[in-house]
Amino acid sequence: MAQGYARIAGMAVPWLTVGKLVLNNLDAIIGVMRPALTRKKVEAVANQAEIVSQQIAELQTAAATNAEQIKDLAEQLKSVVTALDDAARSVAIDRAKTRRFALAAIGVSIIAVAVAVTSILLR
Secondary structure: HHHHHHHHHHHHHHHHHHHHHHHHHHHHHHHHHOOOOOOHHHHHHHHHHHHHHEEEEEHHHHHHHHHHHHHHHHHHHHHHHHHHHHHHHHHHHEEEEEEEEHHHHHHHHHHHHHHHHHHHOOO
């Protein structure tokens, strides 16, 4: 039981650290993830159709990459949700066991008090 709580408490610290790291570096992460499209140059007006075609190809590649990344993230999210569900079930089982032990201890205590009172009164 105590080991389960220690495990859950131990898991929270790394996730908080990762969360702070991601939030502190969010601008840099977005800058890296943002696709770098071909920019129009002022002198390249004559090649506008070629630039537009190149930008379309880059957007298609970026969209395909994003779709793959979204699929990977969805699979990771599914595994995290499954792990959380399993952990919640485990905690519920541990809590039910603890409750049964506590009720049994209360019952034994009541019996012990009754026996003690009876032995004092019968002296």
